[in-house]
Every structure is written in structure tokens, then in C-alpha cells.
Amino acid sequence: MKRDKATKTKMNPVFAVTLGIMILYTTIMFLLIGWGVMKSLQTVEDFVFQGLSYSAFPNEVGLDNYISSFSHIKYKDTYFGGMFLNSIVYAAGCAAVSVLMPCLIGYVTAKIDVWFNKILLGAVYFSMFFTCYGSMPSMIQVMNDLNLMNTWPGLFMMKASFLSNTCLIFNATFCGLSREYSEAATIDGASHLDVMLKVNFPLIKTTILVLFVTAFITFWNDYQTPMIYLSDSPTASYGLFVFNQSTNSYEDFLVYKVAGFVLILAPTFLIFLLMKDYLLGNLTEGGVKG
Amino acid sequence: MGRHRQEKDTTAFERLKNKISWFFYGLTQPVFASLRRKNKGKTSIGGARRSELIFYSLIVAIPLIQVAIFYIYVNLNSFVMAFRKYDADTSEYIWVGFTNLKDVLTEIFTGGVLQSAAINSVLVYGLNLCLLPLQVFLPYYIYKKLPGAEFFKVMLFLPSVLSTMVLGLLYISVMDIVVPELAFKWFDKDLPALLSGQAGYGRIISAWTFSAIFGFANVLMYTSAMGRIPQSIVEYAKLDGVSPLQEFFKITLPLILPTIMVYITTGIAGIFTDQVNLFTFFNSGSTVQTVGYYIFTKTLTSTGYQAYPIVAATGLIFSCVATPLMLIVRKLVMRYDPEAEF
Numbered sequence: 001m002k003r004d005k006a007t008k009t010k011m012n013p014v015f016a017v018t019l020g021i022m023i024l025y026t027t028i029m030f031l032l033i034g035w036g037v038m039k040s041l042q043t044v045e046d047f048v049f050q051g052l053s054y055s056a057f058p059n060e061v062g063l064d065n066y067i068s069s070f071s072h073i074k075y076k077d078t079y080f081g082g083m084f085l086n087s088i089v090y091a092a093g094c095a096a097v098s099v100l101m102p103c104l105i106g107y108v109t110a111k112i113d114v115w116f117n118k119i120l121l122g123a124v125y126f127s128m129f130f131t132c133y134g135s136m137p138s139m140i141q142v143m144n145d146l147n148l149m150n151t152w153p154g155l156f157m158m159k160a161s162f163l164s165n166t167c168l169i170f171n172a173t174f175c176g177l178s179r180e181y182s183e184a185a186t187i188d189g190a191s192h193l194d195v196m197l198k199v200n201f202p203l204i205k206t207t208i209l210v211l212f213v214t215a216f217i218t219f220w221n222d223y224q225t226p227m228i229y230l231s232d233s234p235t236a237s238y239g240l241f242v243f244n245q246s247t248n249s250y251e252d253f254l255v256y257k258v259a260g261f262v263l264i265l266a267p268t269f270l271i272f273l274l275m276k277d278y279l280l281g282n283l284t285e286g287g288v289k290g
Numbered sequence: 291m292g293r294h295r296q297e298k299d300t301t302a303f304e305r306l307k308n309k310i311s312w313f314f315y316g317l318t319q320p321v322f323a324s325l326r327r328k329n330k331g332k333t334s335i336g337g338a339r340r341s342e343l344i345f346y347s348l349i350v351a352i353p354l355i356q357v358a359i360f361y362i363y364v365n366l367n368s369f370v371m372a373f374r375k376y377d378a379d380t381s382e383y384i385w386v387g388f389t390n391l392k393d394v395l396t397e398i399f400t401g402g403v404l405q406s407a408a409i410n411s412v413l414v415y416g417l418n419l420c421l422l423p424l425q426v427f428l429p430y431y432i433y434k435k436l437p438g439a440e441f442f443k444v445m446l447f448l449p450s451v452l453s454t455m456v457l458g459l460l461y462i463s464v465m466d467i468v469v470p471e472l473a474f475k476w477f478d479k480d481l482p483a484l485l486s487g488q489a490g491y492g493r494i495i496s497a498w499t500f501s502a503i504f505g506f507a508n509v510l511m512y513t514s515a516m517g518r519i520p521q522s523i524v525e526y527a528k529l530d531g532v533s534p535l536q537e538f539f540k541i542t543l544p545l546i547l548p549t550i551m552v553y554i555t556t557g558i559a560g561i562f563t564d565q566v567n568l569f570t571f572f573n574s575g576s577t578v579q580t581v582g583y584y585i586f587t588k589t590l591t592s593t594g595y596q597a598y599p600i601v602a603a604t605g606l607i608f609s610c611v612a613t614p615l616m617l618i619v620r621k622l623v624m625r626y627d628p629e630a631e632f
Contacts, residue, residue: 009434009534018431021424022442028503029445033452035468036460054467055475101353112346120350127361130613131559133581134605136589137598138368142359158360162353192345221453224569228590237455244459245573258463261456272451280447280510 033265040065040259047255054254065259072256075239076232080260083239087220089152090235095215097160103208105162106170107196111182120162121171127163136228143229150232158229166211173204210278217268236264371602376595383599390603404604407579408562410494414580415561417498419554426550429512430538443513449504458570461500462486485571493578497566508553515549516542551623558616562608581608 009015039047042058044065050056073080109117139158140149148154177200185199201208219225223237234242240260272279372390374383397404428446432439449457466483473481485496519542527537562581569576574587581604588601 009436011436012534014427014535015431015434015436018427019437022428022431022438022445025503025506026442026445029448032457032460032464035464036456053471054463055471101356104349105353108346108349112342114343114346116346116350123357128556129559129616131563131609132365132368132605133562133608133612134585134601134603135365135368136585137592137595137601138364138371139360140589141371141595141598142364142367146359157356160353160356161360163357163361192342217451221455223455224586237453241455241459241570258460261460264456265452268451268453272448276444279451280443 036258036261036265039255040262042255044068044255052254065255066263069256069259069263073240073243073260075234075242078234078239080236080239080263083234083236084263086226086230086233087235087237090155090226090230091216091219093152093156094159094219095212097156098164098215098219099166099208099212101160101162102164102167103170103201106167107174107200110171110174110177111179111196111200121168124163124167128165140228150230152230152233155225155229166215169207169211170204173207174200177203206278210275213271213275213279217271220268236260240264368602369606371599372606373599373603375599378594378596383595386599390599391607394600394603394607398607403579404581404584407581407584408608410491410566410578411561411564411580411582413491413494414498414501414564414566415557417495417502418557421502422550422553425506425509426512426543426546427538428506429509429516430542432510432513433516433542434534443510446506447510449506450508454504454567455570457504458500458567462571465496490578493576494566494580497568497571501564501566511553512546512549515546519545554623555616555620558612558619562612 011019038058039054041061041063042065043060043062046058046060047053050059070080073083075083078086105120108114109120143149143154143158146154148157181199181203182195185195190198221237223235223241226233226235226238227241230238240257243260244257371383373385373387375386375390376382377384394404396402398408399405428442432443432446462485465485466487469484470481473479485493488496523541524537527541532540562585564580565583565586566580568578568580568583569586574591576583579587585601585604588597588604592598592601
């Protein structure tokens with residue numbers, strides 16, 4: 001508190017301009033999301049009565065569109081409810097494997113001193129700097145050859161890579177942990193697996209949770225990967241994207257589409273509200289902390 | 291008496307025997323102890339290390355197999371694919387040498403779609419760099435805890451949580467329909483669709499505007515870097531009468547320079563993957579393209595494996611451009627690294 005007072009900075013013209021830019025940015029955000037929420041609450045009858053006006057304020061509002069969107073939004077025999085379930089499986093599954101693999105590699109490279117660690121961590125750095133564009137056709141071919149295309153296990157296998165920034169975060173986090181706990185557990189007769197699962201992983205559970213939630217949000221919002229590798233089981237984002245493209249001419253679908261948009265935004269927004277302190281705290285205090 | 295003497299003799303004999311056995315015991319003990327130490331050292335430490343290595347191998351095996359198939363093999367296959375052609379009649383790939391690369395290069399240098407896609411990609415990166423001063427100064431406002439800092443921090447982070455696809459579709463609805471409708475209603479003015487109605491660079495800049503507005507979540511990484519600057523440095527500067535702007539240019543900016551450099555360097559890797567949300571806005575039908583959009587839509591709309599070799603060749607050529615470029619830029623920016631540890 002004292003430090004806050006001591007470091008308090010006075011407003012000057014440059015800061016005032018910055019404040020103006022941020023107010024403008026916030027206004028655009030509110031207007032965009034506000035417009036979406038407003039239209040999603042407008043009843044279909046009112047929308048038609050107002051001459052299919054996109055800009056008019058609704059006279060009648062209700063939650064009917066949200067319920068109706070589950071029966072109206074459909075793609076490849078899957079209704080919006082089914083798409084939501086697919087989204088949960090896709091986001092949770094991919095987030096789990098994409099955090100687990102870097103976590104395992106981060107752990108062994110931090111705790112077991114082997115020359116091979118240099119190769120593993122070197123591969124992570126290499127993959128970050130060397131970008132091979134246009135490898136998607138090759139990936140599709142490999143997935144087809146292995147009969148993994150359009151399958152959940154195939155998608156999870158594809159995403160279970162440790163070649164990411166997450167691996168370096170885990171490595172740094174495990175390096176920062178004291179070895180005393182592990183040594184005490186080993187003296188008590190714990191196996192290597194016990195030490196890893198029952199001693200070290202619980203010590204960094206916040207880091208694991210934050211990285212899992214971040215990955216979950218990323219996969220929840222991703223619609224291009226399911227579009228290519230899981231086209232028979234559309235997720236909510238992918239299904240709604242295709243539904244939106246295919247029904248552009250039907251004006252009366254607007255309210256359902258927008259209701260669908262709001263429904264897709266809702267889970268990640270709720271997660272953000274619940275985990276705001278973790279997500280923002282870790283971000284502003286310098287990296288993800290355990 | 292005789293019995294007593296016999297007992298005494300026995301005791302003397304026993305004592306002698308004990309002495310001899312203790313002498314030999316004394317001799318053997320160090321030998322046994324050293325052997326025990328040697329063996330103990332060999333079995334327990336060696337065993338522990340062996341079990342540690344077995345554990346290591348078991349943990350590392352599956353991730354390595356995954357990388358071998360889905361990274362190494364996929365990329366090698368992509369490289370080989372760039373030199374082949376798919377024969378639809380036989381459903382097999384045939385070797386065509388440098389033909390694909392030649393075709394792609396011809397398209398780039400003779401004003402084809404790929405040339406404009408490459409120019410657009412570089413233009414988008416340039417526009418992103420133009421935003422850099424603002425992207426660094428906004429976090430400074432939050433770092434200095436000026437009015438509304440906490441609220442703006444949440445607002446800046448929000449786009450990274452919400453679906454870009456959904457925000458993009460809301461954005462195109464507002465720009466193409468709502469704004470022209472309001473312009474007509476309020477000002478009796480006929481406006482074209484502000485996004486779809488644009489062509490050429492106008493469309494790219496309209497699409498980029500969305501990415502710029504909703505890409506501000508990245509700026510919070512600078513707040514993170516600024517948060518690590520020791521308070522003592524800032525307080526010393528204040529005692530010397532440094533103004534907030536001087537503090538920004540003379541203390542904050544030099545100390546967060548490594549973070550900015552990482553942003554610039556990694557940004558190069560993203561030049562040829564950035565789709566600027568063109569696919570979200572226009573599906574696969576946009577005439578104005580970036581390299582990222584071209585590669586994605588060409589793969590998506592390919593009939594079977596037909597277009598794959600050309601996509602692989604395009605990717606190979608742009609990888610050959612981006613990788614050295616990134617290394618050069620990295621080397622250049624490293625010269626300005628203050629190497630300050632804090």
C-alpha cells in the first residue's frame with residue numbers, strides 16, 4: 001500500500017492520449033459484444049416486425065433464441081448440442097495431452113541429469129525458430145495413411161507434442177523446485193513415479209492448471225483444426241462457422257446465429273471470470289508461477 | 291586343586307584363542323569393510339542410476355515417437371512432396387524434380403496470386419511493426435497504475451479468451467450491415483459494405499484493423515516484463531527528478547528491450563502463416579490473399595492430393611526465405627541487447 005502511494009504517477013498529456021485510445025478500444029469491444037448480445041435476445045417476431053433491421057433496438061427480448069438455436073443450428077446431422085459436446089471433448093482432450101507431454105519432458109529434463117536432455121530441449125528451441133510452412137498437406141496424408149483421419153485418438157495423438165513453449169515453462173518451473181522433498185520421499189522408499197506424481201506434480205499444480213485452462217480456451221476457440229482433421233464430428237466453433245457461411249441469405253436465421261455466437265463465447269468468458277486472478281496475476285507478475 | 295588349575299589353564303588357553311581370533315578378525319575387518327563399501331557403492335548407486343535411466347527412457351519414449359511421426363516424418367515428407375506430383379489416374383506420386391518449385395517461383399515473380407499474397411503478408415507485418423510504439427506504451431500506462439489500469443488490463447486480455455472467429459463474424463456483420471444501415475438512417479448516406487466492399491489493399495487493411503484491435507492481448511507480455519524491473523531503480527530515478535516519460539525512455543524501454551526483440555524475431559516466423567482472419571471473413575473465396583491464407587485454402591479446397599505438392603513447394607520456398615531472415619534479424623537485434631539482468 002505504501003509502495004503504491006510512493007510510486008503513484010501523475011497524469012500528463014501523453015498518458016491522457018493513451019487513456020483516450022484505451023477508452024476507444026474498450027468502447028469498440030463493448031459495442032461489438034453488446035450488439036451481439038442485444039440481437040441474440042431479440043425475438044424472431046420482433047426482428048421480422050422491425051423489417052429485419054440489424055441496427056434497431058429490440059422491443060421484445062427473451063431467451064427463446066438460445067433454446068431454439070440448439071434445434072436450428074445443424075451441420076452434418078449434428079445439432080448444436082452435439083457440437084457443444086464435441087467441443088468439450090476436443091478442447092479438454094487436446095488441452096490434456098498438449099500439457100501432459102511438455103510437463104513430462106519438462107520434468108525429466110529438469111530432474112534427471114542425462115546428456116540427452118540437451119537434444120530434447122534443443123529440439124524445442126529448434127522447432128520454435130525453424131518454421132516449416134506448408135506441412136499441412138503432408139500431415140493430412142500421414143493421418144490418412146495411419147487411418148487416423150476423422151478420429152478422436154488421431155487428433156489427440158497429433159496434438160500430443162512436447163515441442164512447444166510450454167515445455168520450457170515446465171522445465172524452468174521444475175528446475176526452481178527444491179530437491180529436498182524428492183530426496184525425502186526417495187529415502188522413505190518412494191519410486192521415481194511416486195516422486196513425480198505425488199511430490200513434484202502437486203507442487204506445481206497451479207502452473208499445470210493455468211496452462212491447461214489456457215490450452216482449453218485455445219482449443220475451444222479453434223475451428224480450423226477440426227474443420228480439416230475432424231470434419232465428421234463438428235465442434236461448436238466449426239459447426240457454427242459453416243452454418244453461418246451457408247445461411248447468409250436467410251435473414252431470419254440471424255438471431256439464432258448470433259445466439260450461437262454468444263453461447264460459444266459464454267464458457268470461455270465464465271472460465272475467465274473464475275480464473276481471472278490466476279490468468280492475469282501470472283501474466284503480469286512475470287511468467288506462470290507454481 | 292587340580293581341577294582349579296585345569297580351569298585356570300583352560301581360561302589361559304581360551305584367552306590365547308580369543309586373542310588369536312581377534313587378531314585375525316582385526317586383520318580381516320578392514321578388508322571386508324572395504325569390500326562391502328566397494329560392493330555397496332556399486333550395487334546401490336549403480337542400481338539407483340539404472341532405475342532412474344529406465345524411468346527416464348519410459349517417460350521420454352512416447353513423446354519421442356510422437357515427434358518422430360508428427361514432426362520429423364511429416365516435415366520430411368512435406369520436403370519430398372515438393373519435388374513430386376500426384377497422379378490421379380494411378381493414385382501415386384511421381385518424381386518431377388524442380389518443376390513445382392519453378393512453377394511457384396514463376397507465379398511469385400510474374401505477378402501471380404502468390405506475388406500479391408507475399409506482398410500482403412509483408413505489408414501486414416510492417417503494419418504490425420508500426421503499432422509497436424503503441425503496444426509498448428499501453429502496458430506502461432497499466433504498469434504505472436494510472437486511472438482505470440486494472441480495468442483496462444482485463445479488457446486488453448479479453449480478446450485472447452474470446453473466440454476470434456465469433457468476434458470476427460460479429461465484426462463483419464457490424465461493418466458490412468449495421469454501420470451502413472445506421473449511416474443511411476441517421477445521415478441519409480449510402481455507404482458500401484466496409485469490409486466485403488473493399489478490394490486490394492483496402493480489404494487487407496480493413497481485415498488487419500480487426501486483428502490490430504483484437505490482438506492487443508499480446509501487449510500484456512510487456513506489462514509482465516515491466517513488472518520485473520526492480521522498484522529500487524525506479525525510486526532512485528525519481529529521487530533524481532526523472533519524469534514518467536524520461537523513466538519510460540531511459541529505464542523501462544531499455545530494460546524491456548529483450549522482450550521487444552523476441553516479439554520482432556518471432557513475428558518473422560508468423561509473416562507467412564498469418565491469415566489476418568481472411569478465412570473467417572470470406573471463407574475460401576477471398577481474391578485478396580496472404581501466404582498463410584493461400585496455403586490454408588489451397589489445401590482445404592484441393593481435390594484429393596492434387597494440389598498438395600504445389601502447397602508443399604510454396605511452403606518450402608517461403609521457409610527458405612523466413613528462416614535465414616529470422617536468423618539475420620535475431621543477430622541484428624542481439625547487438626542492441628543491453629544484457630541487463632533483473
